[in-house]
Amino acid sequence: MIARVVTDVALDREFDYLVPPELASELEVGSAVDVPFGRTQRTGYVLSIHDTTEFDMSRMRPVTGVSSSRASIPKQLVELGRWMSEYYCCTLEQSIRTLLPAPVRNGKFRPKIRKIYNVSNSYEAQKELAKIGKNVRLIGRTVVLEHLLVYGECFMDELAKLQGFSRSALATLVKNGLVSVREAATRRDVFGNAGIVRDSALEPTPDQAKALAQIDGLLAAGGGVQLLHGTTNSGKTEVYLQAISKTMDMGKSSIVLVPEISLTPQTVRRFRARFGDALSVLHSRLSGGERFDEWNRIRSGEVKIAIGARSALFAPFSDLGLIVIDEEHESTYKQAEAPRYNARDVAVMRGQLEHAVVILGSATPSAESLHNAGIGRFSMTRMSCPVGHSVPPRFQVIDRRIGTDPDAGESSLFSDELVEAVRQRISSGEQCILFLNRRGYARTLSCDACGYVAKCDDCAVHCVYSRRSQTLSCHLCGAVREAPLVCPQCGNNQIRYSGSGTEKIESIAHALFPDARIGRMDSDSMRSADDYEEVLENFRQGKLDILVGTQMIAKGLHFPNVTLVGILNADQGLNMPDFRSSERTFQLITQVAGRAGRGDTPGDVILQTFNPQNDVIVYATSGDVDGFSKFDLEFREMMNYPPFSRMITILFRGEDEDAVKRYAFEFKDAISPYLHDGIKMVDPMPAPIERMKGKYRYVISVRGNGLATMRKAIRTLALHGAPPSGVEVAVDVDPQNMM
Ligand code: ADP
Numbered sequence: 043m044i045a046r047v048v049t050d051v052a053l054d055r056e057f058d059y060l061v062p063p064e065l066a067s068e069l070e071v072g073s074a075v076d077v078p079f080g081r082t083q084r085t086g087y088v089l090s091i092h093d094t095t096e097f098d099m100s101r102m103r104p105v106t107g108v109s110s111s112r113a114s115i116p117k118q119l120v121e122l123g124r125w126m127s128e129y130y131c132c133t134l135e136q137s138i139r140t141l142l143p144a145p146v147r148n149g150k151f152r153p154k155i156r157k158i159y160n161v162s163n164s165y166e167a168q169k170e171l172a173k174i175g176k177n178v179r180l181i182g183r184t185v186v187l188e189h190l191l192v193y194g195e196c197f198m199d200e201l202a203k204l205q206g207f208s209r210s211a212l213a214t215l216v217k218n219g220l221v222s223v224r225e226a227a228t229r230r231d232v233f234g235n236a237g238i239v240r241d242s243a244l245e246p247t248p249d250q251a252k253a254l255a256q257i258d259g260l261l262a263a264g265g266g267v268q269l270l271h272g273t274t275n276s277g278k279t280e281v282y283l284q285a286i287s288k289t290m291d292m293g294k295s296s297i298v299l300v301p302e303i304s305l306t307p308q309t310v311r312r313f314r315a316r317f318g319d320a321l322s323v324l325h326s327r328l329s330g331g332e333r334f335d336e337w338n339r340i341r342s343g344e345v346k347i348a349i350g351a352r353s354a355l356f357a358p359f360s361d362l363g364l365i366v367i368d369e370e371h372e373s374t375y376k377q378a379e380a381p382r383y384n385a386r387d388v389a390v391m392r393g394q395l396e397h398a399v400v401i402l403g404s405a406t407p408s409a410e411s412l413h414n415a416g417i418g419r420f421s422m423t424r425m426s427c428p429v430g431h432s433v434p435p436r437f438q439v440i441d442r443r444i445g446t447d448p449d450a451g452e453s454s455l456f457s458d459e460l461v462e463a464v465r466q467r468i469s470s471g472e473q474c475i476l477f478l479n480r481r482g483y484a485r486t487l488s489c490d491a492c493g494y495v496a497k498c499d500d501c502a503v504h505c506v507y508s509r510r511s512q513t514l515s516c517h518l519c520g521a522v523r524e525a526p527l528v529c530p531q532c533g534n535n536q537i538r539y540s541g542s543g544t545e546k547i548e549s550i551a552h553a554l555f556p557d558a559r560i561g562r563m564d565s566d567s568m569r570s571a572d573d574y575e576e577v578l579e580n581f582r583q584g585k586l587d588i589l590v591g592t593q594m595i596a597k598g599l600h601f602p603n604v605t606l607v608g609i610l611n612a613d614q615g616l617n618m619p620d621f622r623s624s625e626r627t628f629q630l631i632t633q634v635a636g637r638a639g640r641g642d643t644p645g646d647v648i649l650q651t652f653n654p655q656n657d658v659i660v661y662a663t664s665g666d667v668d669g670f671s672k673f674d675l676e677f678r679e680m681m682n683y684p685p686f687s688r689m690i691t692i693l694f695r696g697e698d699e700d701a702v703k704r705y706a707f708e709f710k711d712a713i714s715p716y717l718h719d720g721i722k723m724v725d726p727m728p729a730p731i732e733r734m735k736g737k738y739r740y741v742i743s744v745r746g747n748g749l750a751t752m753r754k755a756i757r758t759l760a761l762h763g764a765p766p767s768g769v770e771v772a773v774d775v776d777p778q779n780m781m
């Protein structure tokens with residue numbers, strides 16, 4: 043028998059080892075093994091088992107043994123790992139490593155073992171109690187025996203709390219055989235003692251019933267993907283909860299993924315209220331030990347549901363029935379480092395491999411998912427009527443081109459209408475959210491006077507302004523032109539290169555509304571999850587009048603007293619050199635606007651823009667999700683962007699710009715013979731962010747039909763090529779981040 047093993051040396055290669063007969067019954071796909079490797083011993087994982095090998099068996103070395111310190115990878119995940127490695131062009135080791143959380147992989151944690159005490163025999167215990175009688179010197183023994191007789195098995199910490207307890211008394215009882223001790227693995231307590239009131243399923247609305255009937259059909263058929271397209275508050279979460287119940291009734295397990303930022307105590311409470319201890323929560327604040335315990339609880343089948351952010355997708359269930367991806371359009375499902383996987387797409391693959399149903403939920407689905415629904419690959423259910431009394435927000439669009447006094451400086455960030463509306467809320471004791479999504483690094487050239495923004499002639503994306511070279515370039519097609527000194531549209535010479543951030547907004551707000559209590563929420567001001575919770579809690583309790591923030595405040599937070607949302611610069615996201623800039627802007631405006639009027643008071647949204655006629659702004663402010671989707675998909679089809687083509691970007695980076703550039707061109711020349719007509723590749727270009735952390739960055743973007751061909755051409759060279767020292771190559775398949 044031959045075991046094909048991948049070790050922790052990043053070679054993107056498997057090695058064959060003989061399996062000694064005594065290990066034959068123990069070894070299986072996914073087993074962690076110790077193997078000789080050169081002159082050392084390494085830990086590895088068995089990815090497949092074979093009867094024969096193409097190598098010379100007489101010279102092959104045997105597996106040393108099954109690793110005692112490390113967990114094995116569940117068999118069903120091994121295949122998924124192999125697929126990720128191929129699909130995302132990462133090494134097999136990187137991919138396999140992703141399947142296990144670090145505390146499970148590194149072998150440093152053990153189950154927490156605790157001693158459990160009980161009486162060995164209650165008759166003997168009673169006899170002893172009678173014998174001790176009122177002897178106060180033996181009170182220690184009395185309290186232990188009496189407690190155990192009443193309550194049964196106990197941990198030491200419980201006994202230690204008893205009045206009169208002594209350790210020596212307990213030790214004596216154990217020595218005399220009156221009290222027995224056993225050891226058991228216990229779980230580190232993840233939830234603390236949070237008191238949760240249990241609830242039960244709500245009577246489904248007609249929309250929910252329709253969605254659930256479809257999910258039932260998929261569950262019965264043993265798989266399939268359903269896109270659940272419903273506005274905020276339309277009852278999607280309730281559908282997830284009931285679908286999970288059905289999955290449990292079938293004896294199967296469920297995984298729920300939510301964006302990290304939405305994994306709040308509020309969200310968890312809702313799932314806990316329905317499922318109690320059958321639920322495992324995998325959030326980023328778990329300690330290594332807790333993560334280890336939760337993984338083992340899932341692996342052993344003790345829990346049936348796992349909820350968490352991206353990596354919870356690899357929860358080691360062996361009887362998976364359902365995967366829910368909430369907010370499926372979120373770009374945070376894409377991992378930024380290798381393997382650069384998108385959890386939504388891998389979920390669809392895992393569902394397929396394990397015959398599980400996948401539900402993708404969103405109020406603003408991605409173009410990719412809508413396209414998949416359109417061509418029948420996914421089924422789709424719409425949920426329109428909001429449950430409860432929430433009403434859609436009222437938009438007021440403020441055209442910032444009019445009445446912007448160039449001498450007014452910073453205060454022009456606030457229109458008169460916005461200032462007035464905020465004042466009014468403060469005086470009536472209501473709350474406001476001021477939203478500005480500052481992404482300061484991509485400097486865009488724009489004109490304040492007419493709203494002009496520099497765009498590429500051929501690609502309909504915004505150009506990137508480079509101060510260093512004084513040029514405008516398009517990183518999709520490679521067009522470069524000189525940056526104009528005056529606005530090409532109106533001749534104004536006050537061209538601008540960037541906007542303002544939330545910090546500036548906060549200080550202006552303090553000046554404009556001196557009596558208001560103002561909080562700010564963005565990645566600069568939020569150093570930890572506790573900061574985040576604290577600001578939210580203060581806002582919830584009405585200790586703040588205004589909350590200023592970036593997209594951090596946009597996600598599903600429920601604040602009934604918020605009646606005004608100000609979107610200070612709706613154009614900001616539109617100015618990104620990315621074909622998804624329309625989609626992201628639409629989603630963000632829709633989400634932020636949804637923060638207003640969630641209570642009994644109707645909400646107002648004041649949206650400031652230099653482009654009131656822009657299609658995205660028009661669709662967003664009229665709440666026309668379908669209109670926007672149609673518009674965006676048509677645009678993408680016309681321009682042959684994903685989902686109508688596939689895209690891979692290859693990023694080259696290093697401190698020596700010439701070396702980076704030279705290797706990028708060599709790389710391009712090397713792969714171009716393998717690409718056919720339907721695939722477009724342009725010369726390497728400086729990335730929109732040309733230099734990051736001291737490294738120069740060049741990018742090749744490959745786009746077209748035939749992802750497999752593209753991958754094949756790129757993968758081998760990217761993983762096994764020999765770039766000059768100091769130059770790194772990173773492949774991103776289905777990139778979300780074009781920067
Ligand atoms: P979404 O996830 O789409 O934002 P939720 O599932 O959170 O929507 O539902 C919004 C609100 O409506 C919640 O407060 C929820 O408890 C309530 N709700 C959902 N479904 C029902 C139902 N069938 N009957 C009554 N209330 C419901």
Ligand code: ZN
Nearest residue numbers: 498501516519
């Ligand atoms: Zn272009």
